[in-house]
Amino acid sequence: MPKKMVKKNTKEKNKIDEVVKSNKNRSSKFQLVRGTKDILPSRQKYFLWLYDEVKRIASSYSFDKIETPILEHTNLFVRGVGKQTDIVEKEMFSFVDQGGDNLTLRPEGTAAVARAYIEHGMLSWPQPVKLWYWGKMLRHERPQAGRLREFHQYGFEILGSSDAMVDAQIIFITYKILSGLGLNVIIAINSIGTVECRHQYKKVLVDYFRTKRSVLSDVAKKQLTKNPLRILDSKDPGLQSVIEQAPQIFDYLSQESKDHFMKVLDYLDELDVPIIMKPNLVRGLDYYNYTVFEVWNNEEESSKAAALGGGGRYDGLVELLGGRPTPAAGVALGIERIVAKLKQAEIAPPTEDSPDIFVAQLGEEAKRKSLLLFEELRLAGVKVSESLSKEGLKSQLEIANKLKVKYAIILGQKEILDGTVMLRDMENGIQEIVDIKKITNEVKKRLDKRLKIKK
RNA sequence: GUGGCUAUGGUGUAACGGUUAACACACCAGUUUGUGGUACUGGUAAUGAGGGUUCGAUUCCCUCUAGCCACCCCA
Numbered sequence: 001m002p003k004k005m006v007k008k009n010t011k012e013k014n015k016i017d018e019v020v021k022s023n024k025n026r027s028s029k030f031q032l033v034r035g036t037k038d039i040l041p042s043r044q045k046y047f048l049w050l051y052d053e054v055k056r057i058a059s060s061y062s063f064d065k066i067e068t069p070i071l072e073h074t075n076l077f078v079r080g081v082g083k084q085t086d087i088v089e090k091e092m093f094s095f096v097d098q099g100g101d102n103l104t105l106r107p108e109g110t111a112a113v114a115r116a117y118i119e120h121g122m123l124s125w126p127q128p129v130k131l132w133y134w135g136k137m138l139r140h141e142r143p144q145a146g147r148l149r150e151f152h153q154y155g156f157e158i159l160g161s162s163d164a165m166v167d168a169q170i171i172f173i174t175y176k177i178l179s180g181l182g183l184n185v186i187i188a189i190n191s192i193g194t195v196e197c198r199h200q201y202k203k204v205l206v207d208y209f210r211t212k213r214s215v216l217s218d219v220a221k222k223q224l225t226k227n228p229l230r231i232l233d234s235k236d237p238g239l240q241s242v243i244e245q246a247p248q249i250f251d252y253l254s255q256e257s258k259d260h261f262m263k264v265l266d267y268l269d270e271l272d273v274p275i276i277m278k279p280n281l282v283r284g285l286d287y288y289n290y291t292v293f294e295v296w297n298n299e300e301e302s303s304k305a306a307a308l309g310g311g312g313r314y315d316g317l318v319e320l321l322g323g324r325p326t327p328a329a330g331v332a333l334g335i336e337r338i339v340a341k342l343k344q345a346e347i348a349p350p351t352e353d354s355p356d357i358f359v360a361q362l363g364e365e366a367k368r369k370s371l372l373l374f375e376e377l378r379l380a381g382v383k384v385s386e387s388l389s390k391e392g393l394k395s396q397l398e399i400a401n402k403l404k405v406k407y408a409i410i411l412g413q414k415e416i417l418d419g420t421v422m423l424r425d426m427e428n429g430i431q432e433i434v435d436i437k438k439i440t441n442e443v444k445k446r447l448d449k450r451l452k453i454k455k
Numbered sequence: 456g457u458g459g460c461u462a463u464g465g466u467g468u469a470a471c472g473g474u475u476a477a478c479a480c481a482c483c484a485g486u487u488u489g490u491g492g493u494a495c496u497g498g499u500a501a502u503g504a505g506g507g508u509u510c511g512a513u514u515c516c517c518u519c520u521a522g523c524c525a526c527c528c529c530a
Contacts, residue, residue, distance in 0.1 A: 031503075031521060086528050090456070108530085137530075142456070145523065146530080153530060219527070235526085284529060295530095309530060334530030362489060395484095397491040412489060426491075 035141070035149025037336075046339040047152070049349035050181070051134060054154050057177050061169070063132040063156055068112035070136060074102040080111030080321055082286025084227065091139040093149075105138040110287070110314065110330055111321070113157045118323035127160035128328075134335075146306040146337050155311070155332035159318065162327035164260050167291040167313055168267035174295060174309065174331050175273045178338065182347040184298035185308065186274045190281035191261035192229075192292050193253040195316070201252040202228050212242050232280040248279045257290060264291050274298075287314040295333065297341055308341065309333030355385040356447055358400035358426075362393055362412035370411050373421070373439070380440050382447065400426060406450065409439065 032038065039047060058065070074094050081088050093105040106112055113131055116122070122129045134154040141147060156173060158166045171187055178185045192198055205228050209216065215238060216224065216231075223230045232243055253261070268275055283292045292312035311331030318326035342348075357377060361370040367388060377384040387399045393410065400408045410422035410431075421439050424431045434442050 034521065091528080139529080141528070143522075144525090147528090148530090151530065155530095230528090233528095307530065332530065337530060360490085393489050394487080394491075399491085401491040408491085410490075414489085422489095424490075429490085431490085 033149075035143035035147075037148060037150070043339065045349045046342060047335065050154075050335060050338060053177055053180060054132070054134065057173055057180070058132040058156070061130070061173055063130040066113060066116060066131040066133050067135065068106070068109070068116055068133065070106055070138075071103050072106050072112055072115070074104040076111050076115055076321070077104055077107060080114065080287060080317060081108065085284055085286055087139065087284065091141050093138045093140055107137055107139045108285070109133050109135065109137065109153055109155050109332055110157060110285075110317070113155075113330070114159070114314075114317045114321050114323070114328070117159050117318060117326070118321060122159065123324055123326065128166065129159045130156070131159070132156045146334075146340060148336060152335035153332045154335060155330055157328060157330035159326055159328040162260075162315065164263035164291075165267055167264045167329050168271065168273075170311060170329050170331050171264075171268060171275075171293060172271050172273055174311075174333065178295065178308070178333075181338075181342060183338070183341055183345060186276055186296050186298050187268075187293050188278040188281055188296055189265070189268075189275050189291065189293040190249070190278050191253060191257055191264075191290055192249060192282060192288060192312075193257040194289055197249070197253050197257055198229070198289075201247070201249050204247050204252065205229070205231075208246055209242075215239060215242055229282040230284075232282055243280060250279060260290055283310060283312060287317040287320070288312040289315050291329065293331075295331075306334075306337055308337050353383065354404040355383040356406050357382055357384045357443060358396070358403060358405040358408045359384060359386045360393060360396040360400065360408055360410045361386075361388065362410070363416075365416055366411045366413065369416060373409065373411065373436070376440055377443065380444060382440070382443055407443065407446070409443075 055065075074092070077092060078088055083089070087107050092107055095103060097103055113133065117129060132155065135152065136150055137153050138150050140149060143149060156170055158170060171189075175185060175187060193201075206224060209220075209224055209228065209231060213221070217234075217236055217239070220231050220234060220236065220239065223234075231239070232246065234243065250258070265275070278294075281292055281294060283294075290313040293310065294307040295309040296307055309332055311329070313327070313329040315325075315327040318324070318328060359370050359374050359377070361367045370386065370388065374384055374386055385400075385403055385405065387396050390396050390399065393412075397408060405426055408424040408426055410424060412422075415421050415433075415436070418433075419436050420433050421436050422431050423434050423439070423442065
């Protein structure tokens, strides 16, 4: 065993040496890994606010939270998301670990939720199972505004029901959360029917585009053989009229698909969700069928900017991953994109109330005592702050001022000897000496009074 | 992954092939050795990394890295 250890250690050491010697990242300054971001306090406020809202709405619509690992077996995504998709073909952070396993840092959330549904026998839970998640996703793409390599998504999934109301509810709460934050959003929606419908439609579409070959760009020509539906999504202005005249998928939907879609639209109408029908809307992930939709910011052309989110029905996924046939639908939203929109619309998270009291101390003994005083006030329900690491009274009051507290309590040598504290009104600078035993009550009394006056 | 643009203190900007890289905000300290907001004074701190051209490069050239924009795609 010790021999093995030594061997392994030298191996790993060599690996590290290689990293050190490599040309990349030799500078003495370290930078963020490409496409990743620190979320600093000022941005964190938006994230926390959004998280609270998502959690609140999720629980009132009885979704339970699920967390799945950031690492999954690569095959989960190859099978679940689809071999042919860009996500799987070129965007996954995949590697072989020390034990020889093929692992991937998850590029999306739905496949893992489906995996968990199967693995934990959720089919025997009361159906449908309603879950929500919030977490990091990773995709190896070229970063751009609104596109990162590590980003955050939240999402809702309902597994175990094919009812059109499920589709509608997913869309409804998505809309509800975003409009609740103050964003104007619109849902672009379409139905892509079943695999059979699509198969038939694809044939017709390829035939159609073949007759227009001369106008197709190189990219579109490639898509024609690989994934013809994608051409419908093209931003190429020269292609728009051709796309407009292309056969529409709706005409190739089975009666059942049509009925389901009409029901979804009906419910959404009832719920007053603003929607826009987009017959060209297709999605990049293979697991969708029936309803597909994207979430867009109202003001923008939904063909230009980045979608805030997207989702749809994925009735085949659970079975594809080895479970029993289980109809399901879900949505995923880009948290960074939502935050960017909030900032752009100048919608700020609710400001936290500033603390009421600041405890300032002078001298070692007072510093110690102020810890107890701080705790006493905190337990009494007073919002209290401090800057115990600062020495001078001046700098402490400066901080108190920046925090916009109403009162400062000053505790120094003199006060310790007398068993008192100094209570300073920060607005008018009036100071009073108060018995240290009575200070908490006194503070509470004054704060209550202020509240009443305010009202 | 392809093409284009960009990179100066913590932040936002300035400057020039040539002395010590300028300004504002922020930060720290002092004027006041136990008292904040205003004011004044001082201080810390930068040319993304590596190479080349040059007597001399932050400036010109190359490579890398990162960001932005378009494509691809997506959240």
